[in-house]
Amino acid sequence: MILCEQCPNNPECQKCLDALRSGNSARKVIPPRPVRVTLLGSNESGQVSLVTVSRTAIGLYSPNLRLHDRIEVELAYDFRIIGTGLRGIEGDPFYVLDIDKVLRRQEVLDRLLIEEFHTWLMSGELDPSNILVDWRDREDERSRLIKQELQKLSILRQVETIFLYHFEAGNLRSLGSSRAEPDVEREMRRLVSEAASSGASLREQLVSANGEKVFELYASPLPDQTCGIALIDVTEVITEERRRKKREWELYRDLMGVVTKNKLLLLSDEELFFLLREGRKLLSIDLHAPEDLAELRFAFRRALEPMKIPDKRLLQYMVAVNEAASNTIKHGNGGTVTLYVLSDWTKCRTVIHDQGQGIVLEDLPRATLLQGYSTQQSLGVGFHVMLQYCDRLFLGSSHAGTKLILECGNNP
Amino acid sequence: MDYRATETNGHATLFFAGELDMAVGDQVGQLLQQYGERNQTVRVDFQQVSFVDSSGIGSLFFTTKELLSLGKQVEIVNVREEILDILHVLGFTQALGITVGKAE
Numbered sequence: 001m002i003l004c005e006q007c008p009n010n011p012e013c014q015k016c017l018d019a020l021r022s023g024n025s026a027r028k029v030i031p032p033r034p035v036r037v038t039l040l041g042s043n044e045s046g047q048v049s050l051v052t053v054s055r056t057a058i059g060l061y062s063p064n065l066r067l068h069d070r071i072e073v074e075l076a077y078d079f080r081i082i083g084t085g086l087r088g089i090e091g092d093p094f095y096v097l098d099i100d101k102v103l104r105r106q107e108v109l110d111r112l113l114i115e116e117f118h119t120w121l122m123s124g125e126l127d128p129s130n131i132l133v134d135w136r137d138r139e140d141e142r143s144r145l146i147k148q149e150l151q152k153l154s155i156l157r158q159v160e161t162i163f164l165y166h167f168e169a170g171n172l173r174s175l176g177s178s179r180a181e182p183d184v185e186r187e188m189r190r191l192v193s194e195a196a197s198s199g200a201s202l203r204e205q206l207v208s209a210n211g212e213k214v215f216e217l218y219a220s221p222l223p224d225q226t227c228g229i230a231l232i233d234v235t236e237v238i239t240e241e242r243r244r245k246k247r248e249w250e251l252y253r254d255l256m257g258v259v260t261k262n263k264l265l266l267l268s269d270e271e272l273f274f275l276l277r278e279g280r281k282l283l284s285i286d287l288h289a290p291e292d293l294a295e296l297r298f299a300f301r302r303a304l305e306p307m308k309i310p311d312k313r314l315l316q317y318m319v320a321v322n323e324a325a326s327n328t329i330k331h332g333n334g335g336t337v338t339l340y341v342l343s344d345w346t347k348c349r350t351v352i353h354d355q356g357q358g359i360v361l362e363d364l365p366r367a368t369l370l371q372g373y374s375t376q377q378s379l380g381v382g383f384h385v386m387l388q389y390c391d392r393l394f395l396g397s398s399h400a401g402t403k404l405i406l407e408c409g410n411n412p
Numbered sequence: 413m414d415y416r417a418t419e420t421n422g423h424a425t426l427f428f429a430g431e432l433d434m435a436v437g438d439q440v441g442q443l444l445q446q447y448g449e450r451n452q453t454v455r456v457d458f459q460q461v462s463f464v465d466s467s468g469i470g471s472l473f474f475t476t477k478e479l480l481s482l483g484k485q486v487e488i489v490n491v492r493e494e495i496l497d498i499l500h501v502l503g504f505t506q507a508l509g510i511t512v513g514k515a516e
Contacts, residue, residue, distance in 0.1 A: 290435035290467075297431075297463070312494050319465050319498055326434045326467045381466040381502060388501045 019088035019096050022054030029053060031273040032061065033075075040070040040082070050075065051094070059088060060095045067095040167192045167219070167227035180231055183209040188231060192219045196227045206231075214238060264393045272396040272403055279340030279349055287325055288334045296325055296337060300350075307345045307410045316389035317408040323382035324352040324404050345410070347391075352404045413440070414460075417447060424451040429460030432468030441471025448479040448486065459490035464498055476508055489513040 017026040032049040037060065039045070044065065050073075052059030058081065060067060067085040074080050083097040164175040165188075172189055179185065187206055195202035202219040216232045253266040267275065282303045285296050297318050304314065321337070328335030331354070338351045386393055386406060394405035413436040414429040424447040432440055448454050456472075476486045491499065491512055499505055505512045 290433070293433050293435060294431060312497075315463070315494055316498070318463070322433060322463075322465045323467075326465065329434065330467070381470075384503075385466065385498075385501055 015089055016052045016059050016094060019094065020052055020054045020057045020059055021096075022056050026052055026054040026057075031269060035060070036074040037062070037065070037067065038072045038074075039065075039067070040072055041068075056099055058083070058097050058099065060085075060097060061093060062095055063093040067097070070100075071097055073097065161233040163231040163233075165229040165231065167196060167229055168225075172229075180215070181208055181213075184213075184215060184231070188217060188229065191217065192227050192229060195219045196221050196225060260387060260393075263387055263391075264395065267394050267396045269396055272394065272405065275394060275405065276340055276349065276351065279342050279347075282339045282341050282348075284336060284338040286334065286336050287328055290326070290329055293322055293325060293329075297322060300339060303339055304341075304348060307341065307348060309408065309410045313408070317406070320386045320389040320406055320408075321350050321352075323385050324350075324406060327382055328352060328354045347407060347409045350406045350408075352406070354402045354404070415443060417443070419447070419451060422452040423455070424448075424453070425455045425457055427457040427460065431463035432461060432472075433463065433465055434467035437468045437471045440468065441475045444472055444475045444479070444486075448475065448484055451484075453485040453487075454479070456486065456488045457490050458488055458492070458495060461492070461495055464495055464502075466502055469499075469502070469504060473504055473508065480508065487511045487513065 017028065020026040029050050029052060032051045034047050035050045037045060037048050046062075046065040048060045048062035048065065048067070050058060051061045058073070060073070069085060070082065071085045072080055072082050081097070081099055082101040083099045086096045086098065088094040088096040161178065163178065163180050166173045166175060167189075170189070170193065172185055172192075180188070184206055191202060191204055191206075196219075199221050201221060202217065204217045206215040206217055207213070208215070212235070213233055214235045216234045218230045218232075220228045222228060249266065256264045256266060283299055285292070285299060287293070287296065300318060300321065301314065309317065325335070325337050328337075333354070335352055335354045338353070339348060340351065341348045386404075390406045391409050392407040394403075394407070396403045396405075413432060416427045418425045426443060426447055428440065444454060444456065479486050486508075488499075488505075488511070491514060493514065496512065496514060499512060
């Protein structure tokens with residue numbers, strides 16, 4: 001069996017690696033990573049799972065879209081592979097893509113998560129267009145003042161460099177002593193020419209050709225058909241934002257561990273994946289409406305019979321699972337509830353995958369520390385019950401939603 | 413969830429049976445509201461209740477609170493031990509300060 005939803009039960013399987021015909025350089029992608037593919041012949045596109053990689057080929061699991069001929073794979077922002085699709089394993093929707101061309105800016109990928117960038121961008125903290133709008137004066141003193149104003153904005157304290165330019169009749173003139181790299185200026189000239197001719201202001205992101213720097217570009221057309229430009233190096237801002245989020249996550253993880261005596265554990269996607277592969281999947285139920293909950297409890301009770309959990313304890317575990325399941329419906333999106341059990345039937349784990357916003361990190365301390373209806377908050381009530389009635393709770397939060405895992409042993 | 417009710421001289425008893433979850437939570441609250449409005453005391457009998465969760469008794473909780481503020485009396489009786497434990501964990505009884513009677 002290939003690396004797909006079955007693979008956690010069979011980590012020794014090598015078929016998907018062998019299919020790449022790349023010898024020992026082939027590796028499994030754990031957990032499999034969702035990527036977007038486009039069939040270049042027909043322009044059809046869809047989401048598939050990247051399951052194996054090597055230096056010459058990649059393996060894709062695509063149950064819904066038949067991959068053939070020339071294909072473009074978007075591995076991440078600004079990192080694409082173009083290759084030729086071949087069927088990999090007889091009888092399985094596993095495809096091998098021989099890499100023809102790599103469009104990569106690896107350094108950017110390492111540093112930049114597009115979502116983080118957008119979060120920062122949407123904060124509205126930085127908007128110098130007002131400063132630039134009446135920018136007619138070309139004197140250096142004026143540009144120094146503009147720079148001074150920009151630096152008052154808190155986000156820009158981490159900005160390494162701001163380049164100011166004036167654009168006139170296809171020419172870029174730097175207003176400071178330093179200039180951006182020629183490739184960035186070339187791209188900027190192209191974008192600003194369009195803005196100048198349309199008369200509309202422009203806000204764009206640029207990445208340097210070597211992928212090491214990310215810039216925020218602001219261009220403000222002036223009434224005399226020229227354009228004022230601020231080019232801001234935001235590479236460090238983004239890196240710092242990522243560090244901040246990581247620190248915040250680690251703080252919550254440690255705090256929750258202490259408060260709950262290690263009963264609530266925040267895990268990364270990869271840690272969750274390895275936790276689940278310890279067990280075997282027993283059943284999976286999609287939830288859409290409150291009426292599905294009774295069916296869920298019935299199916300769980302029946303599936304867990306061999307575990308011989310004492311009646312009272314099983315009821316309590318069902319209440320906990322039910323609380324988590326209800327939350328996915330309450331938020332309007334529904335979710336999937338999957339039951340795993342260890343091979344010796346001593347422990348079970350229920351995964352609740354919420355496709356909605358799920359649990360917000362900031363809510364956790366309140367939900368954990370306050371109990372019952374006194375919180376006036378449904379999460380508070382449900383979460384307290386889960387903590388009381390499960391042996392352990394694992395929580396993983398990613399762009400794809402929240403995964404909550406409720407663990408219960410067969411001890412009395 | 414099933415229910416039946418009796419009413420005599422300003423006293424009502426509501427007998428609930430089955431599982432009180434999100435699917436029936438609103439209905440449970442509405443029934444208590446309905447009987448609470450026209451009676452001075454309401455006794456809620458949980459003898460046949462085999463499952464509760466926060467969504468199932470959320471509405472019951474808030475309706476009880478409302479009736480208490482209007483000077484009505486509400487009590488929950490004949491609660492099975494395992495259900496009583498869940499009510500305690502939910503903070504249901506402590507927050508309302510009402511009598512919750514164990515099943516005999």
